[in-house]
Amino acid sequence: MFLAEKKVQVSRQMIKKTFQEKGIPYASELSLKNIQDLEKVIDWNIENQVLLYRLSSNMFPWMSEYEFDDLPDIAEIRTLLARVGEKVKQHDLRLTYHPGPFNVLATRDSGVLEKTIKELRQHGEVMDMIGLPRTPFAKINLHVGGAYGDKPSAIDRFCHNYQQLPDTARLRLTVENDDKANMFSTSDLLEIHQRTGIPLVFDYLHHQLCTGGWSEEEAMLTAVSTWPKPIRPVIHYSSSRKKYEDELVSEVAHADYIYQHINLYGQDADIMLEAKAKERAVQRYLEEFAVDV
DNA sequence: CCAGGTCAAGGGAGT
DNA sequence: ACTCCCTTGACCTGG
Numbered sequence: 001m002f003l004a005e006k007k008v009q010v011s012r013q014m015i016k017k018t019f020q021e022k023g024i025p026y027a028s029e030l031s032l033k034n035i036q037d038l039e040k041v042i043d044w045n046i047e048n049q050v051l052l053y054r055l056s057s058n059m060f061p062w063m064s065e066y067e068f069d070d071l072p073d074i075a076e077i078r079t080l081l082a083r084v085g086e087k088v089k090q091h092d093l094r095l096t097y098h099p100g101p102f103n104v105l106a107t108r109d110s111g112v113l114e115k116t117i118k119e120l121r122q123h124g125e126v127m128d129m130i131g132l133p134r135t136p137f138a139k140i141n142l143h144v145g146g147a148y149g150d151k152p153s154a155i156d157r158f159c160h161n162y163q164q165l166p167d168t169a170r171l172r173l174t175v176e177n178d179d180k181a182n183m184f185s186t187s188d189l190l191e192i193h194q195r196t197g198i199p200l201v202f203d204y205l206h207h208q209l210c211t212g213g214w215s216e217e218e219a220m221l222t223a224v225s226t227w228p229k230p231i232r233p234v235i236h237y238s239s240s241r242k243k244y245e246d247e248l249v250s251e252v253a254h255a256d257y258i259y260q261h262i263n264l265y266g267q268d269a270d271i272m273l274e275a276k277a278k279e280r281a282v283q284r285y286l287e288e289f290a291v292d293v
Numbered sequence: 294c295c296a297g298g299t300c301a302a303g304g305g306a307g308t
Numbered sequence: 309a310c311t312c313c314c315t316t317g318a319c320c321t322g323g
Contacts, residue, residue, distance in 0.1 A: 013318050015300055054316065062301085100315040103301040112303070119302095143314080179314075180305065198305065249311060250307080278316060 008037045008044075011058035019062050031060045035080045035163035040086050046091045050282055052234070052270045055097050055126070063122050064115060066131075070126035078129055085131030095132055096234065097123045097140045097172075098215060105165075106146035106158040113161055117169075124168030136173040136199045141174045144184045144192070151188060159195045173262045176201040176236065177219070178210050179252045185212025190226075199227045203236035204262075205274075209251060217265050225269045237262050238274035258285045 011016060012030040019027065038059065045053055068074055094227065103116045123140050130265070132138035147154045162170065175198055177186045189200050200225035207216055214222070220235065227233040239260060241253035256277040264271075275281030 009318085013300090015319055018319075019301095048309070057315070058317085064302085080310075092298095098315070101313090107303075110295075111304090114300075137309085147304085158303075161311090178305095182305075239302055252306095252313060254316085276316070 008040050010038050010041060011056040012202045013058055013061050019065070024066050024070055027061050027063075027073055028077075029139040031071060032073045032077055033082075034059045035084075036076055036249055039080060039084050042087055042093065044138045044279075045093060046087065048279070048283075050279065051092060051281065052096070052272060054152075054216045054272065057097065057099050057123065059126065064119050068122070068125060072238055081126070081129040082131060085129075089183070089284075090130070090158045095127070095130065096126070096272070097138075099123055099140065099142060101143070101193050102256070103142060103248060104145035105161045106144050106154040108146065108148065108157065117161075117165060120169040120173075121166050124166065124172060127172065128168055132165060135231060136174050136227065139174040139199075139201070139233075140169055140172045140173055141201050143174055143176055143178055144189070144235055147183055149182070153185065154189070155195075156189055158192060162196055162198070167273060174199045174234070176203050177212075177223075179203070181210050183210060185210045185214065186223050187214050190222060191206070193226045197228075199223075199231075199233065201234055201236060202272075203238075204222035205238045205240060205252075205254070206236075208240075216263075220265055223269070224269060233267070233269045234272055235264075235269045236272045237276055257281045263288050 012034050071077065099119060103119055105113055105116055107113050120140060127138050144154060144158050146157065175189050175192055177189060178184045186200060192198055193200055196255050200223040202220050224233045225277060237258065239255040239258050240251060241249050241255040242251045244259045245255045254274050254276055258273055258277055259279055262271060273282055273285065
């Protein structure tokens with residue numbers, strides 16, 4: 001995204017070597033810049049009435065290696081995030097997270113679990129700093145992961161480990177259906193919802209690749225029904241890159257743009273467009289299909 | 294200054 | 309064994 005002819009970037013990163021050389025002070029510097037730009041993104045979203053936005057998990061580079069209070073710039077960061085939070089509240093924006101695939105709550109490995117819990121906690125702490133509610137309105141969305149060919153056991157581990165999350169993450173957690181046949185379909189996730197109350201995020205493209213024996217309508221309506229009132233459900237929508245843009249790539253790859261009209265089956269839901277062209281994809285979708293946000 | 298190779302992490306799948 | 313994909317790409321080096 002370009003604003004005022006200068007690149008706005010919310011996920012400045014560094015490779016491991018640089019982190020080892022420059023350490024936490026540099027991480028703090030990058031984080032501060034990311035958050036200054038986050039405010040510009042939020043302003044842009046308000047101006048363009050994009051009311052749902054996925055925060056970058058890279059806002060704090062290498063955050064799993066420290067606590068936020070270790071950052072030299074934490075006071076300024078807190079001030080900025082609180083200001084962002086005021087704008088979010090004023091304009092009814094909805095901010096969410098989708099932590100990376102290395103967060104595996106259903107893992108069998110205690111080290112991986114420990115890292116996952118810390119990282120999820122930190123996602124929650126950022127949301128707290130922004131002042132977002134501790135509900136799935138500000139969702140932290142995960143895949144189950146850790147199937148290892150035995151889904152029932154993975155579901156058990158997931159439900160058990162979920163209880164170990166601190167409130168800041170646990171109360172916001174949602175789970176999303178997977179894009180591979182041997183992983184978790186919406187019908188598999190229903191058990192997790194029944195055991196924990198976690199709302200289910202329905203992803204249309206993933207469902208095509210992992211139906212669990214359910215029709216799209218059945219799965220979509222079921223997922224939507226797991227959300228507590230009055231929180232509007234979130235659904236994920238993307239187009240297949242293979243089908244619409246490049247037949248050589250994997251079938252799970254996301255396209256740059258959205259090529260179909262989204263069927264909500266009469267439900268009220270917030271739509272997270274997963275398209276590589278990001279805000280340009282949102283604009284093109286709205287133009288092409290002439291719909292309101 | 295730039296293009297292109299490289300980059301923490303878990304797990305699954307395709308080659 | 310290696311690559312790509314998920315994660316809303318970015319860093320960093322060699323030319």
